[in-house]
Amino acid sequence: MASSSRDFTPDELSTWFARLGGLRGSNVASAPDPSRLTFLAGADGLAKLSAISRIADYSALPAGRFRAVALDCRLGSIALFARLQTDVTATRTVQNIDRDGRASIVIGSQRRGTVQLRQGPGSRTPVGDRRVSFVLTTQPFVVDYAGVNEPSGIAVPLDLLGIAERDLLAAIGEPLPDTALTRAAMTYIDAFIYEACALSGAVVGPDAELALVDLVRSLVSQVSRRTRPLEDRSVVVRAAVHDLIDRHHRRPDLTIDAIARLLNLSRRQLYRYFSDAEGGIAGLVADRRIETARQLLRTRTDLSVYDISMIAGFTNSNTFRAHFLRRHGVTPSDYRDAAIAGLTVARSA
Template sequence: MTELFRDDVPPAALPPKVIETWERRVGVHRSNIQAEPIRLTGPDGMRHFGQHVEVQTDDPGSFDALMFARQLSMIGTFCSLHTPLQLSRNPRLIEQQPSEDLVIGVHTLEGRHIIRQGSRDFAYGPGQLAFVSNASPYLERTFEINDPAGLVIPLELLGNQRRVAEQARRPVASHTLLARATASFILQFASDTAVGVTEPDPDTEMAAIELVRAALGQLDYDNRQITDNALFVREAVSDLIERHHRDPSFTPNAIARYLHISRRQLYRHFEDTEDSLAARIADRRLKTACELLRTRPDMAVSEVARVSGFPSSPTMRNRFRAELGIGPSEYRARAAAEADAVEDWGSPTS
């Protein structure tokens, strides 16, 4: 192992709490096939961790990983949780185990994550798209526990973006709507399919491939083509709501302006969904308000309404009654009572 990737902190087995959080995030409890992750530990687990790559760690005996993986009709999906490791795809492996696939992934946990392609080292953070071609050498190193989820796409399906996929380059700029939408979609789609929550049809797989192609060709991709992609629009809308719902002036009209499309074109992408865009924004504001009411007893209800993005306290009160059947003050009182009951139950008796 090179000095560049030396880590002075020895890896440890996956803590149960981290596993529980990961399984909840990837939707194990929602699986329709009662899927169980593959558990890979020690030197033998390292040998079986990934296809077409070599795995190294500073302490093979402490290696620990959980993985869901699934082959769909055109692409593969995976989600995993693992202790620190180094993956490499070298010229010898490329010759002995040819693979014409693009691996594109996203992780959510904080920590150092470096990929070396050619003579360059790229650092990747949570939520950034990382893609490597198995047709070229690379080295990937994570220094802390990591939770990648992603797709394995045959290079031949990328069309004129294959050349871009094979280049050594940084992830797509993480501040763009397209990058965030693609990363958000891949994280959810890979987890749902690998775990068995959903059974995608070929059209959905092709839409996922098109979204990846758009991300690869971001610098010169025609924006009109991007906004014709329903997956992109829906993920972009979710991202915009997440970031702007606290602004009382944020409305579906604002979303259309952000995406540079008409309101009619925007609504067309949500015709087959249950909730309207206005309802989605209101529901996100309600979620923020509930969190503040539970965690900030010092904050006045009127301030909670303002910080959550509701235009007024009565508007928030009406939303609470419509969705939860109680007002915000009663919600806060019940939440406090439940918290006290849990605390009392957990206290030792004399």
């Protein structure tokens, strides 16, 4: 669309400010302090937005057409943000999580454009205009913004809320319920962002952080109170584990402890969800790595068996050989020779 390839006009900025400070009505009484706004453009703007966010990496195609105006501030451990931006994708990876291990919930809404969110198993979830959704920083996610968008929201550490991540796992990928509390809370948060982050000389009282924590806790309680049977939660956790293994099995540091940490579960809890799986979670990881190695043995004859074992995620070629022999009944070298000769190797159950 036309707006994606140019800077925003003064009218577009004024309209954004008016919408953000919704409690003020359509005419914003006080103009924002320009020094508090960050104007972003192109590849450099994407890199700067990633640094400002601290939560996700931002990308756009083509990068040169990206434009955004960012409004960010912090209140103690709480981060507040609002954007006026063109098409962009926000991605939180395992690397992001490793750099910033604190568990937080990010609650946000958006106006204009379209948004699709994916975190955890399942397909992308469309997020409608002014609908409120959340992501957890302890797990990878992808948010696609199409067209000119106006996302805004708040990030709060879970330990401030006194809510465990496991109590929110079942609701990942779902928007918050469209209740009067949700709508009123986000209207207030937007207005607070404008007052505290955009206006020069804004005075934020000492109890503001506690008030925001209480407000977000009330919002999140609408989700955490959606009690689901234990077997339903087991399905969610098992699907999340399979998704992590499928996407990250090539990483040699994808251990049981790493998976438990990403899902904010103890090893004991994780084992309980997979008590019926032959070989447990370690067996699932090894099997996925063996499958990747098997495909490479058939297609990448330029790579040595050792190189393939490393690419597949194994740290020891002897361990790889033992797993492969147990899974397929032949060594990796014999499997490759048979594949090159056009012979079929019976795959063990």
